[in-house]
Amino acid sequence: MSRFIVFKDFSEGVLTEYITKIVSPAYNKFTWTEGASDTHLEKLARLKVLSLACTADHKEALDAARSKFNTWIETKQAISPNLRSLVYIYGIQNASESTWDNMLQIYMNETDASEKVKLMDGFDKCRQC
DSSP: OHHHHHHTTTTTSHHHHHHHHHHHHHHHHHOSOOOTTOOHHHHHHHHHHHHHHHHTTOHHHHHHHHHHHHHHHHHOOOOOTTTHHHHHHHHSTTOOHHHHHHHHHHHHHOOOHHHHHHHHHHHHTOSOO
């Protein structure tokens, strides 16, 4: 909710452009790929940078989230546990009704309560469903 309040009035404006400009170098450093040798702090920084980039409508970040989401829906290829929430939230934003239905089936079959919460967060952000 706090993200919505902060960016509600600025999502198309100067603040978003400014944040995108600032976050781009960090986004290019961290990317969506976690390395086996990444430290805990690197993983946390990656999550924060990617989250901020997506929240500010950074095109590359949103495209990557959608790509990971679509690959996950189509092939069930695992998403890093640290990045799942982001992928669910930003991947489903402009998804079709059939994709939403697929995600609902995954939700219904999921037995892990924490994973169900992440999936519900994704449902909450769907713009066209």
